[in-house]
Amino acid sequence: MLRRVANWVEAVVGVAFLLTVILLFTNQPAKPPDAPAAVVEAAGGIDGAAIFGARCAGCHGGDGSGGIGPRLAGGRVVQQFPDAADQIAVVTSGRTAMPSFAAKLTEDEIAAVVEYTRTILAGG
């Protein structure tokens, strides 16, 4: 009886393994909204959306809806940091589980990604 259960479980896991491999190649990610050209230009040509996708989305979600890190989208980050300088300080120096990006991004890049989260990602 238990041997048959083992056979059945192995078959199910085999199918799950194949489905996982298929998903790896077929699932298309939802990219964060692009920053309009005017926003990129205002940020000195630095694309905050691209930085967000590369550096932030892993924890805060591709659309900023949150993950291990808190939700940023929909204006939440503006509520938490009415002053952008406070948000820039957290991104620069880190806080609790949030790592410091001082050695990974320039001041201008941090400013651009912060601006992106406060405008485009906020829906504003």
Next chain:
Amino acid sequence: MSDGRNDAVSGGPSPAVTFGGAAAVGALVAVAAGVYGRLHDPASETTIKWVFTSTLHFKAWMTTLALLLAIGQVIGGLWMFGKLPIGSAPTWVGPAHRIAGSLALLASLPVAYHCLWSLGFNPDPGGSRRFWHSVFGCLFYGTFATKVMAVRSRRMPGWALPVVGGLLFTVLVLIWLTSSLWFFREIGTGI
């Protein structure tokens, strides 16, 4: 009339060659996982989180579940090989050992999926935890492939199954140390 399986055992490649082939397939699987993780554009998205707070909470606990099942599997394996001082293993230990191993692999799949699809392979040894976690993750599936072949083949050397099984368990422990333990210490043990 002869038994075809026994004929195959007596007339094929040597056990060492068979093990070498299985190890080569495992190496290919590990490299393939690493190449995918390196070349695939990381989606940087959360995936499944089930009843957990976040995908990373889910991953930390699923990896822990896989480790606990693997510990049960190691105990079952030792019992079957007569390495426990509690007598010979009852007949249910073999199927239970298989079920525990299968469920451990099942628990690992959504974790590996998020690692590969959303985060990718971290090639920077300077970011040591993520680098080694990436290496161990790829090794896990390669070693698993070798172990499946070691279990299925009747040509393997006698030492192959316990050695590969022990290596697989060791790699899983290293994965847990570089992911779940880190997460529990940095973020907490909440779900």
